[in-house]
């Protein structure tokens with residue numbers, strides 16, 4: 372496993388981090404035993420960065436991480452998220468910051484996450500939605516300063532709205548954040564245009580989420596795939612979306628050549644090809660996936676020609692329902 376410096380924190384984080392949304396909620400039945408096994412195998416393979424959120428099962432994913440850390444005796448950089456108070460994903464334009472992240476609420480939710488994580492200090496607290504208009508609004512900045520001063524959070528960041536990488540450009544410019552979390556994958560490459568170069572310039576950490584397009588770039592879905600009960604992807608891949616996604620994913624087969632063994636590995640390596648990226652966090656609930664994904668870090672990357680061909684095949688679209 373290779374490590375990159377997480378923004379201006381100076382801390383080394385593993386190129387492959389662990390995404391844990393599916394361990395908490397919305398991806399069908401939970402299997403805590405497999406999730407714990409995957410987390411602990413991740414530590415063995417060098418993962419030292421885990422992304423979670425209170426909303427991933429109302430603290431369930433956070434509690435699993437605490438258990439995995441306790442059982443393995445390992446230490447890891449933990450990134451969690453404070454949900455919007457109005458429970459609206461993505462952030463709706465025009466809604467004031469004070470309705471979404473008032474200071475007392477941000478403090479209270481951080482303390483809840485600390486309890487779930489069984490720690491006095493979380494490495495990174497992120498706002499789970501963001502709107503650049505909030506820069507001049509509300510009292511959330513006071514809460515961040517207080518949490519940092521009290522030693523309850525080490526760093527602060529935001530998770531940008533789905534497929535809206537430019538919605539955080541002013542925030543990155545402002546120097547108020549240590550990191551941003553953004554969708555960046557073979558399909559949606561728009562962060563390359565403005566957000567990634569700016570983060571590099573400002574030394575802001577970049578956490579790449581959804582590198583496998585919720586499975587669309589995993590190489591394991593086919594047009595015939597049927598999602599199980601409680602798996603939200605029934606909506607994400609509804610109608611002809613799955614068929615088109617599978618066809619488009621196949622187009623990237625030219626990236627699967629030794630030592631890259633699968634579309635999933637190619638998709639992760641693509642994200643790592645940008646030096647602005649600090650860590651890529653595929654969702655992984657099995658040892659098998661942790662094994663395949665952690666391998667990617669040490670593999671040789673793509674040539675300029677291969678990357679140019681991949682850039683030309685970008686397919687930005689937004690399949691997310693809003694809540």
Ligand SMILES: NC(=O)c1ccc[n+]([C@@H]2O[C@H](COP(=O)([O-])OP(=O)(O)OC[C@H]3O[C@@H](n4cnc5c(N)ncnc54)[C@H](OP(=O)(O)O)[C@@H]3O)[C@@H](O)[C@H]2O)c1
Nearest residue numbers: 390391392530580581582583584585589653654655656660
């Ligand atoms: N708004 C936000 O802040 C936000 C939104 C979405 C996600 N996130 C974060 O980003 C993380 C990653 O996103 P995601 O989990 O939604 O989507 P993703 O990483 O794009 O895709 C996850 C899917 O890929 C599968 N997979 C992983 N490795 C594989 C491999 N080597 N071969 C085949 N399939 C593989 C997973 O299976 P298994 O689950 O069975 O292992 C799961 O079905 C989340 O877990 C979460 O931490 C944040």
